[in-house]
Amino acid sequence: MKYGEGRRVAFLVQGLFEVSDSIGFDCVYQYQRLRDCSNSHADVRIFAERFVQANYPDVFIEDITSFYDWTSENADVLIIYHYCGQWREIDDYLTNRDMPSVVRWHNNTPPWFYMSSGVSNAVHTISGYSNILDLIDCKNIYFWVNSDFTRRQLLALGGQVERVSTVFPASRYLDRTPEGENSKRDVAQADDGIDLLFVGRIVQHKGYKGLILVARRVAEVTGSSVRLHLPGRIDVAMRKELGEFANEHHVDARLYGEVSEAELARLYDLAHVFVCLSEHEGFGLPVFEAMACGLPVVAWANTAFSDLLVGHPFGFKEYNINAFVAAVISLGDSTIRDRVLEIQTEILKKYDHDIISDQLKQGLENLSKGSSYDLLLQGLTPHLRREEVLSGELVNAAISSRNITVGPIVHDSGSNLYSQYDLDIYREFLNKRSEERRVLLSPVGPDPHVLFHSSEFSRNAGSADERGVCFSLDTKHSGHILFGPYIHFPAGRYSAEFLLEVTGVTEVSLAADVTADGKCIAEGTLWVRAGGAKVVNDVAFTIHEDDMVVEFRIALKEKSAATLQFDGVKVRQK
Known part of the structure; x- marks a missing residue:
């Protein structure tokens, strides 16, 4: 197979200095495949901002200055940029080029996993997604994604199907086959206990608490000691949290940190079962590496695994701790274990050197x-x-x-599944918003108050603009024409000033009330006069308990030829 004939190709990645960097390894792998499969007329080079040449002794890595020199002198160079986060200098360089470029994207961790533990991480991942949106807007940028799941994610962000190609990531275990592997690691013969393994960074979304619960239940049901092996780079905050959780459930969870290739191979050889309960995977290399080592896998088949583990008997679509535990224990039956390994061997045929090479070839052809x-x-x-x-x-x-210009439309991903992460995030957001407003109600300054703008209210009639909501009063409206904004209030005594204007008549009267947790606690009549004549339109109310949800409502008393404008409600503490 030959592709890339006559092309100049520049592979670019920000860093090639970490031994276990999967993005850097993937970049080098693609460079080598394209270099080796192209004819002698192709010019394929690889560049990095930071690199340790000794980590890749068979690859000549060039610096970022050489990258700019070569791509500036040769405008036809195809740049294949392995994206690992916002790199503004390169992002701007690619978007300003006339020639097509490729962004290799391995997906981003969604921010909701970090909202309860580290806002800085959430801000970082939001920045990453925002940057991808900017790259999507550039018509000369194509994307090579690592799975069909990541492809769907890119399309959900507004990507165009004709600019997206799936190219599986590289693995150091692609040359390893499961035949003859793992013959000694039988759960039923584990006299000295059961060894469970998961490989990955120790971060929030990798499902570690679920793994600990699985280990605990397996130990309880089998009566065997269970060791949970967890090699991978450890997030500082997670080390303490995970250690305490494991101690609470009396689980022997062993955190290794980053390990060498030799140590990782030892752990694959040691383990009886590989268990993956990760909540988000762009591809999930460790699962395929475990299968290549002849290790039976039990997994939650979500995100990328929903495609890649099709047909796996222990790739569960639903998150069910009891099902995961039952699967681990059932592997003590040699017949079941052998059948699982046989199926895994078939699944591995969907991921090999030839398939990746064909995907690379297709990705290049799609640029034409x-x-x-x-x-x-x-x-x-x-x-x-x-x-x-x-x-x-x-x-x-x-x-x-x-070629018809259509403005971007914000739309959902299509799944529309609401999780407890969403519930916690929005509850916390609304609580914070309420707390900020409570501060404004403190009796300091010349006019301490909180303004609830008309846009925060719901309505059964009228039309809205930036200033407020307008109602025509020539039609009788049943019930309340306006209500909201459902805000948590601290206990206290308050007054609510309704900001209203009227045109078309001299004066109108309206009914207003205040509710707390759905019960009416105050009501009054509002008089609104034309020409801005000063009328006090306050309703006093008292909140007897903290965190009651307050609602302000307005209803018409009678029809008139007037037009009413509502700008909001100003609340003061008395």
């Missing part, structure tokens, strides 16, 4: 003019693709209309 037909076709459902005439016409129509 007119190649978007196949990519658009891939974006259709399998049922529609089987209708050749219909799908062909649809794709041709899409190609002919793609």
Whole structure:
């Protein structure tokens, strides 16, 4: 196979200085595959801002100055940039080039995993997603993603199907096959206890607490001692939290930190079962590496695994601790274990050197003019693709209309599943917002108050603009025309000033009330006069308990020819 004939290609990654860096290893692997599979006329080079040449003795790595010199002198160079976070200098350089460039994206960890433990991490990942959005907006940038799951994530952010190709990541275990492996690691014969293994960074979303609960239940059910081996770079905050959680549940959880390749191989050889309960994986290399080592896998088949572990009997679609425990214990039956290993051998055929090389070749071909037909076709459902005439016409129509400018539309990912992470985040957000407003109610300054703008209220009629909400009063409206904003108040005595204006008549009267936790606690009549004539439109109310949810409501008393404008409610503590 040959591809890249006659091309100049620059592989770029920010760092090649860490031994266990999967992004750097993937960049070097793609460079080597393209270099070795291209003809002698191709010019393929690799560049990094920071690197340790000794870590890659068979690869000549060039510095960032050489990258700028070469790509500036040769405008036709194809840049394949292995993205690992915002690198503003390179982002700007790529977006300002006329030639197509490739951004290799391995997905980002969503921010909700970090909101309860470290806001700085959440800010960092939000910045990463925002940067990807900026790159999506550049029409000359194409994306090589590491799985179909990451492809769906990119499309959910607004990516275009014809600019996205799936290229699986590289692994040091691609040359290892499970035949003859793991013959001695049988759960049923584990006289000295059961060794469970998971490999990955010790961070919030990797599912470590679930692993500890699985280890505890396996020990309780089998009566065996269970050791949970956890090699991987450790987040500082997680070390203490995870250690305390393991001690609480009396689990022997062994945190190794980063380990050498030799030590990792030893742990793969030592373990009886590989258990993965990670909540977010762009690809999930350790699961495939475990299978390549002949190690039976029990996994929560979410995110990337929903595609990559199809057909695996212990790749569970739902998160169920009892099911994970039962799977681990059942592997003590040699018949079950052998069957699982046999199925894993078949699954591994979906991930090898030839498949990755073909994906690289397809990714390069998709950069060529007119190649978007196949990519658009891939974006259709399998049922529609089987209708050749219909799908062909649809794709041709899409190609002919793609130059029509359509503004970006913010839309959901399509899953619409609400988790406890979401509940906790929004509850915390609303509580913080309430706390900030409580401070403003403190009796300091010339006019301490909180203004609840009209945009924070719900309404059954009227129209809204930046200033406020307008109602025509010539129609009788049943019930309340306006209500909200459902804010937690501390205990205290307050007054609510309703900010209202009227035109078309001299004066109108309205009914207003205040509720706390759904019960009416105060009511009054509001008089609104034309021309801004001063009228006191306050309703006094008392909150007897902290954190009661307060609502302000307005209803019409009678029809009139007036137009009413509502700007908000100003609340003061008395």
